[in-house]
Amino acid sequence: MSKEILVLAGDGIGPEILAEAVKVLEALQAEGAVTLTLREGLVGGAAYDALGDPLPEETLTAAKAADAVLLGAVGGPKWEPLHISKRPEKGLLGLRAGLGLFANLRPAILYPQLADASTLKPEVVSGLDIMIVRELTGGIYFGQPRGVETLPSGERRGVNTLVYTESEVERICRVACDIAMKRGKRVCSVDKANVLECTEMWREVATRVATQYPEITLSHMYVDNAAMQLVRAPKQFDVLVTTNMFGDILSDCAAMLTGSIGMLPSASLNAAGQGMYEPIHGSAPDIAGKGAANPLATILSVAMMLRYSLDAPAVAERVEAAVSRVLEQGLRTADIMSPGMRQVGTAEMGDAVVAALAPVQGRA
Numbered sequence: 614m615s616k617e618i619l620v621l622a623g624d625g626i627g628p629e630i631l632a633e634a635v636k637v638l639e640a641l642q643a644e645g646a647v648t649l650t651l652r653e654g655l656v657g658g659a660a661y662d663a664l665g666d667p668l669p670e671e672t673l674t675a676a677k678a679a680d681a682v683l684l685g686a687v688g689g690p691k692w693e694p695l696h697i698s699k700r701p702e703k704g705l706l707g708l709r710a711g712l713g714l715f716a717n718l719r720p721a722i723l724y725p726q727l728a729d730a731s732t733l734k735p736e737v738v739s740g741l742d743i744m745i746v747r748e749l750t751g752g753i754y755f756g757q758p759r760g761v762e763t764l765p766s767g768e769r770r771g772v773n774t775l776v777y778t779e780s781e782v783e784r785i786c787r788v789a790c791d792i793a794m795k796r797g798k799r800v801c802s803v804d805k806a807n808v809l810e811c812t813e814m815w816r817e818v819a820t821r822v823a824t825q826y827p828e829i830t831l832s833h834m835y836v837d838n839a840a841m842q843l844v845r846a847p848k849q850f851d852v853l854v855t856t857n858m859f860g861d862i863l864s865d866c867a868a869m870l871t872g873s874i875g876m877l878p879s880a881s882l883n884a885a886g887q888g889m890y891e892p893i894h895g896s897a898p899d900i901a902g903k904g905a906a907n908p909l910a911t912i913l914s915v916a917m918m919l920r921y922s923l924d925a926p927a928v929a930e931r932v933e934a935a936v937s938r939v940l941e942q943g944l945r946t947a948d949i950m951s952p953g954m955r956q957v958g959t960a961e962m963g964d965a966v967v968a969a970l971a972p973v974q975g976r977a
């Protein structure tokens with residue numbers, strides 16, 4: 614049966630990197646490895662420009678109806694002057710909330726070929742394989758009250774609220790434990806329990822959930838220490854589980870361990886297993902339109918989509934192997950360029966991945 618994918622290119626480099634991801638999907642489709650219907654929609658600044666809304670109703674409706682959503686990136690300086698409710702980021706946050714995508718999986722894997730591209734010493738990062746599980750529909754990103762008010766004195770007061778219910782913490786910790794069971798069976802829950810009551814509760818709930826997984830070793834870490842440990846000795850981590858905002862920050866940090874934020878895919882899943890897939894990097898307006906962006910994080914997001922939403926793990930592995938192969942061939946976009954390698958643009962990198970997608974021997 615054909616699966617329906619909603620493609621939302623968004624802003625900045627979004628359309629360029631998504632074009633390469635679509636090339637990969639179309640190549641797989643052409644050889645019969647998958648049967649897909651791709652639809653396109655508007656989100657972010659592009660949607661605001663066309664329809665005055667960063668998340669038009671029709672986009673949300675189409676996203677809900679699709680088997681999976683593939684997203685590029687949103688945002689850019691052009692839309693920064695807009696009221697926060699109209700900014701491109703609202704489109705992304707609205708999709709996350711509207712689809713209930715509470716579980717955000719951000720793997721940070723170092724490809725051996727890129728050990729030199731990391732700003733950290735190769736021995737610190739070689740073999741790195743961390744899964745960051747970020748809560749995505751709660752916490753300070755969505756908590757009420759929020760806003761900026763003007764006090765009688767004329768001074769302004771800004772408020773955002775960190776809020777979690779026990780069930781929200783429970784379900785994300787469960788996702789982290791389920792994933793850890795298929796990996797190293799270690800979960801580190803990151804909080805700020807020494808200062809924030811909300812995360813003190815988070816710690817208690819994480820502990821309670823882990824007791825239902827006797828094989829899992831659960832540890833806790835304050836977020837400031839976790840940031841330090843990620844650059845000091847990142848290989849100590851297997852699965853990290855944390856709040857929306859801490860996960861946002863720590864996943865950028867973890868991304869740089871792998872050489873470039875241009876390499877990291879993500880999956881955002883809801884309770885029904887429906888997913889949205891996007892690179893963790895932003896819209897990079899400084900290089901937009903230049904054909905220089907790294908499409909590999911988006912292509913690797915396609916692999917996650919094949920694995921988590923399209924029930925095609927073998928095809929996912931082929932995409933990942935193809936990415937590994939082009940790195941082996943010495944092809945590099947500017948962000949991961951190192952001496953002796955061949956620098957290529959966005960489209961050339963996408964073409965190389967398609968060419969490297971040779972079927973695994975013995976499989977049709």
Ligand code: IPM
Pocket residue numbers: 687688702705706861893895
């Ligand atoms: C991310 C991004 C988003 C976030 C922005 C674009 C709203 O930084 O996906 O990490 O903060 O979640």
Ligand code: MG
Pocket residue numbers: 861862865893
């Ligand atoms: Mg971020």
